Amino acid sequence: MALAGHTVRYEASGHGRPVVLVHGLGGSRRWWRETIAELSRDHRVIVPELPGFSYGRGRRRFALKDAAPVLGGLLERLGHERADLVGHSFGALACLGVAATDPELVRRLVLIAPPVRTASPRMAGNALPVARTLLRLPPAAALAVLGGFAIKSPASMLRAAGEILALDGDPGVGVELAVPTMVMWGSRDTIVPMGGADWLAGTLPRAQVVVIDDAGHIPMLDRPAEVNAALRGFLAPE
Numbered sequence: 001m002a003l004a005g006h007t008v009r010y011e012a013s014g015h016g017r018p019v020v021l022v023h024g025l026g027g028s029r030r031w032w033r034e035t036i037a038e039l040s041r042d043h044r045v046i047v048p049e050l051p052g053f054s055y056g057r058g059r060r061r062f063a064l065k066d067a068a069p070v071l072g073g074l075l076e077r078l079g080h081e082r083a084d085l086v087g088h089s090f091g092a093l094a095c096l097g098v099a100a101t102d103p104e105l106v107r108r109l110v111l112i113a114p115p116v117r118t119a120s121p122r123m124a125g126n127a128l129p130v131a132r133t134l135l136r137l138p139p140a141a142a143l144a145v146l147g148g149f150a151i152k153s154p155a156s157m158l159r160a161a162g163e164i165l166a167l168d169g170d171p172g173v174g175v176e177l178a179v180p181t182m183v184m185w186g187s188r189d190t191i192v193p194m195g196g197a198d199w200l201a202g203t204l205p206r207a208q209v210v211v212i213d214d215a216g217h218i219p220m221l222d223r224p225a226e227v228n229a230a231l232r233g234f235l236a237p238e
Contacts, residue, residue, distance in 0.1 A: 014040025
């Protein structure tokens, strides 16, 4: 599907109110496997692949600023007037952008480990936290993470990481969101430390913060049952 000058791929399953799961830098559909299985029981679960990370080489470069029009265009093209958006890390910034620019498209917003405060202002300084995150994952989850990284374009991931670091922790929303928002953090996230939760709560005063105990930067792989329970509760019908 062509959107905002990019080719966008997605997978969908289930029936009901639409919920969109948006991956982070090295993410893939496999990272959301248990969440898809849980939510697709009563939701239409849409999992897009952000363009430029693992395909589309030679086309216009994908940048963070493109994420909001790409996701918003996807929702409109699929005929969904409003959807729940769930984004992880880089994907959380993408979903936040949609909620800020096109709030009429978003029913509820979930930001998982949004990179509003990184462990280090330099890219090299985040290498050790990434390694620790991998080592602490269950074996199957670690394989899913490594598999996601294996199919990604290193240059694209480095560019995206540079964009995140250039924000200096400020997602640049600039408006008070009226969209009900939940911010989810793993208690032992060393890539995006929990200190950012308080900062983000001040920026989004209507947001609720949920901490997943003993989870790292990828809580849907670390503690899927706890994450899915929190999502089901927050995304329940009004």
